[in-house]
Amino acid sequence: CCLCGWDLEDLFDVSPIISCTKSLLEDLFKPHTLADLLDSYEDDTDVPISSNDVADCVRRGRELSRAARRRGNELVTNGINLEHYPPGIMHFFSGELPSDMKKAAETSNEILAATKLLQMKTSLDSNSTPNTFLSFLEHQGIRLQDSSCQPIRISCCDNKYRSIDGTCNNEEHPEWGRRGAPFTRIATPRYADGIYAMPVARSGRQLPNPRVLSTRLFSDQPILSRVLNNMNMQWGQFITHDLMFQAMEATDKGGIQCCLSDGKDVLPQEWQNEKCIPICVPDDDPFYRYHSVKCLNFVRSVTTPKDDCSLGYAEQMNTVSSYMDGSPIYGSDKKLASKLRTFIGGRLKQESRKNCLRGFLPTASDKTATCDLRNSSEPCYLAGDIRINQTPTLAMLHTLLLREHNRVADVLSDLNPLWSDERLYQEARRIVGAEIQHITYQEWLPTNFGEQYLRSYRISPTSLYTHDYRDDVNPGVINSFGAAAFRFLHTVISDNIMMCPSNYGAAYLYRLSDYYFNPSLLELTPDSFDDVVRGTVAQNAGESDPFCSGEITNLLFKSRNKWGMDLIAMDIQRGRDHGIASYNDYREICGLHRARTFQDLANEISQDRINALQYLYECVDDIDLFVGGALERDVPGSILGHTFQCIVAEQFYRTRIGDRYFYDNGEMPHSFTPDQLREIKKSSMARLICDNTDGVHYIQRKAFEVESAYNPKYSCDDHNAIPYVDLTAWKKPTIFD
Ligand code: HEM
Numbered sequence: 215c216c217l218c219g220w221d222l223e224d225l226f227d228v229s230p231i232i233s234c235t236k237s238l239l240e241d242l243f244k245p246h247t248l249a250d251l252l253d254s255y256e257d258d259t260d261v262p263i264s265s266n267d268v269a270d271c272v273r274r275g276r277e278l279s280r281a282a283r284r285r286g287n288e289l290v291t292n293g294i295n296l297e298h299y300p301p302g303i304m305h306f307f308s309g310e311l312p313s314d315m316k317k318a319a320e321t322s323n324e325i326l327a328a329t330k331l332l333q334m335k336t337s338l339d340s341n342s343t344p345n346t347f348l349s350f351l352e353h354q355g356i357r358l359q360d361s362s363c364q365p366i367r368i369s370c371c372d373n374k375y376r377s378i379d380g381t382c383n384n385e386e387h388p389e390w391g392r393r394g395a396p397f398t399r400i401a402t403p404r405y406a407d408g409i410y411a412m413p414v415a416r417s418g419r420q421l422p423n424p425r426v427l428s429t430r431l432f433s434d435q436p437i438l439s440r441v442l443n444n445m446n447m448q449w450g451q452f453i454t455h456d457l458m459f460q461a462m463e464a465t466d467k468g469g470i471q472c473c474l475s476d477g478k479d480v481l482p483q484e485w486q487n488e489k490c491i492p493i494c495v496p497d498d499d500p501f502y503r504y505h506s507v508k509c510l511n512f513v514r515s516v517t518t519p520k521d522d523c524s525l526g527y528a529e530q531m532n533t534v535s536s537y538m539d540g541s542p543i544y545g546s547d548k549k550l551a552s553k554l555r556t557f558i559g560g561r562l563k564q565e566s567r568k569n570c571l572r573g574f575l576p577t578a579s580d581k582t583a584t585c586d587l588r589n590s591s592e593p594c595y596l597a598g599d600i601r602i603n604q605t606p607t608l609a610m611l612h613t614l615l616l617r618e619h620n621r622v623a624d625v626l627s628d629l630n631p632l633w634s635d636e637r638l639y640q641e642a643r644r645i646v647g648a649e650i651q652h653i654t655y656q657e658w659l660p661t662n663f664g665e666q667y668l669r670s671y672r673i674s675p676t677s678l679y680t681h682d683y684r685d686d687v688n689p690g691v692i693n694s695f696g697a698a699a700f701r702f703l704h705t706v707i708s709d710n711i712m713m714c715p716s717n718y719g720a721a722y723l724y725r726l727s728d729y730y731f732n733p734s735l736l737e738l739t740p741d742s743f744d745d746v747v748r749g750t751v752a753q754n755a756g757e758s759d760p761f762c763s764g765e766i767t768n769l770l771f772k773s774r775n776k777w778g779m780d781l782i783a784m785d786i787q788r789g790r791d792h793g794i795a796s797y798n799d800y801r802e803i804c805g806l807h808r809a810r811t812f813q814d815l816a817n818e819i820s821q822d823r824i825n826a827l828q829y830l831y832e833c834v835d836d837i838d839l840f841v842g843g844a845l846e847r848d849v850p851g852s853i854l855g856h857t858f859q860c861i862v863a864e865q866f867y868r869t870r871i872g873d874r875y876f877y878d879n880g881e882m883p884h885s886f887t888p889d890q891l892r893e894i895k896k897s898s899m900a901r902l903i904c905d906n907t908d909g910v911h912y913i914q915r916k917a918f919e920v921e922s923a924y925n926p927k928y929s930c931d932d933h934n935a936i937p938y939v940d941l942t943a944w945k946k947p948t949i950f951d
């Protein structure tokens with residue numbers, strides 16, 4: 215079912231860089247006979263592959279990978295770059311990776327090339343499959359053993375506060391959940407060669423085109439949720455950014471171009487960077503054909519070595535701390551974290567604006583590198599997460615949380631005038647992190663996924679303390695959660711951003727595609743920020759169904775162009791890039807029966823959708839997780855079908871149970887006191903809005919749902935309806951407490 219028995223010529227076809235270095239490889243393969251290697255494997259002798267062979271593959275893998283990197287840089291220098299391709303360049307606004315992660319990514323590419331060479335060495339002239347090779351590798355536990363990759367060792371000291379980068383949360387595995395960790399897996403990946411090649415259909419042919427799947431199965435129909443509002447969408451994206459960020463491969467000199475600048479075709483092979491996986495657009499595309507666009511830029515995610523540096527299949531890198539710890543506010547690395555602090559009174563940097571009581575996020579140091587502004591006076595912000603400016607509502611939520619940090623720091627400083635800046639910063643960070651966790655687990659998860667399911671996954675809110683922390687649970691982000699299941703919420707994004715002036719009496723709509731990476735709506739007038747907050751809670755979100763706004767499927771990051779990218783096609787392609795196992799594999803993992811025919815999906819997927827799947831996919835085993843999961847009927851009380859619900863619940867279970875600093879863990883040296891925890895448990899989205907806006911005085915208690923007869927607005931002064939978090943429980947009698 216997969217590509218088996220690679221030979222040298224196949225490899226030359228696959229990678230332009232490898233074909234450039236043909237002589238290097240021929241040399242590698244000459245002196246060895248595979249039969250020897252395989253024989254010795256079967257004999258199970260101590261050294262089935264000689265250490266020289268391994269060293270040879272590692273050395274040559276390194277050479278190949280370095281040559282590829284040099285070639286990538288040269289292409290950019292020679293004008294193959296994204297300068298004239300706005301949608302593509304905006305996808306790279308995430309900037310350059312910090313040097314330690316860049317180094318890890320390079321080592322990972324070297325390990326992947328070495329693994330590939332070793333695979334070829336062991337399967338030339340044989341019928342061995344990728345799986346045979348992988349079990350062989352696992353059996354051997356072959357590791358890179360030199361200075362370029364050292365098994366992770368982190369020494370920790372006992373700390374009341376979380377580290378910035380996620381290290382040392384788990385005392386047994388201090389590396390778990392750290393920034394730069396590999397995503398975790400709950401299923402074997404389906405790379406075509408078992409290692410890194412893009413997946414193919416069972417037949418060996420190409421999987422269906424992601425853009426075709428997007429237009430046929432995720433069409434643009436304005437169906438709105440009757441209950442959920444846009445703040446619900448926005449919180450979802452914010453916690454996504456707290457848990458994960460998968461960066462894309464780039465050259466040392468900038469983003470990677472895979473399509474001709476006008477999108478009219480894929481770049482010729484000789485100009486392609488080997489990390490390119492562009493999305494091809496068919497001639498009859500319902501939208502792009504009017505703009506003669508045939509190619510959407512798309513680049514593979516950065517990978518990282520496994521913690522023990524062993525050879526094997528590709529693991530993508532999570533470049534932020536995977537704990538729910540407010541990292542989008544504070545940053546995931548120490549350098550950025552310091553840049554965001556004032557070092558006075560525990561406060562984060564903020565800027566004031568004329569006629570606004572409350573502060574705004576600080577200005578980014580290079581506006582043009584991260585924003586798409588119409589003129590240089592428009593705002594462009596800096597925060598702990600580089601995606602901050604992606605949409606105005608994302609920047610709005612970041613601003614609310616920045617203000618919350620500074621508000622809390624000020625109150626703590628009034629209560630404890632002798633506390634140092636460091637102590638105030640850490641305590642305020644601890645409180646804001648706890649509020650984020652509380653709002654997520656108490657309000658957001660039950661609203662979206664139903665109380666019942668949370669109960670069965672044992673992640674329901676409890677009255678005070680929980681005692682279920684487990685140090686054997688890895689809180690890392692599950693690859694299929696990030697590269698498939700949670701992305702289903704892209705379907706709830708609305709076409710417009712709504713602004714409501716002070717009495718909620720009017721509403722103004724602004725097209726989302728006019729404001730990607732341009733948060734200027736927040737600062738049109740001194741009232742604009744509050745107008746966006748009101749608009750976001752007043753506006754119905756899209757329904758979580760496989761219908762999607764054209765603003766994200768045709769116009770994502772369009773800038774001043776007439777066309778943009780397709781986020782749903784990207785989601786599908788990203789799942790393949792990460793080798794996410796098939797929908798059918800996940801059905802089994804999640805307790806459904808494995809489908810043998812398309813008709814076997816009937817319990818979960820409606821007949822018209824099964825027909826569409828059958829039309830598009832050759833075989834039921836080929837269905838991508840993102841696609842199959844998205845088409846399932848909702849579980850009662852949830853916005854997700856069974857398979858996504860299972861993956862999402864598993865993630866939020868791990869995020870809670872595997873976090874030593876989870877806010878309501880009891881009887882730990884760093885636990886909140888009962889009085890403090892009772893106060894934290896009063897926090898809510900509504901209170902966050904009340905406390906951090908100048909002029910939002912009324913808000914519905916359930917701030918992730920639109921106003922209705924059973925969810926009316928209350929005054930922010932009504933502390934019975936919208937409880938107030940009283941911080942006097944943090945007042946310490948002496949400086950030594
Ligand atoms: C207007 C709102 C949003 C926009 C414009 C947006 C855009 C994007 C983009 C461009 C990516 C990277 C795609 C790639 O390269 O593979 C992405 C990734 C992702 N998005 Fe969204 N998104 C939005 C809202 C949401 C929401 C509401 C959720 C879920 C609640 C969500 C979940 C995710 C996840 C899980 C990823 C993968 C993150 C990673 O691993 O780095 N997004 N989104």
Ligand SMILES: [Ca+2]
Pocket residue numbers: 455456457458534535536537538539540541542
């Ligand atoms: Ca985090």
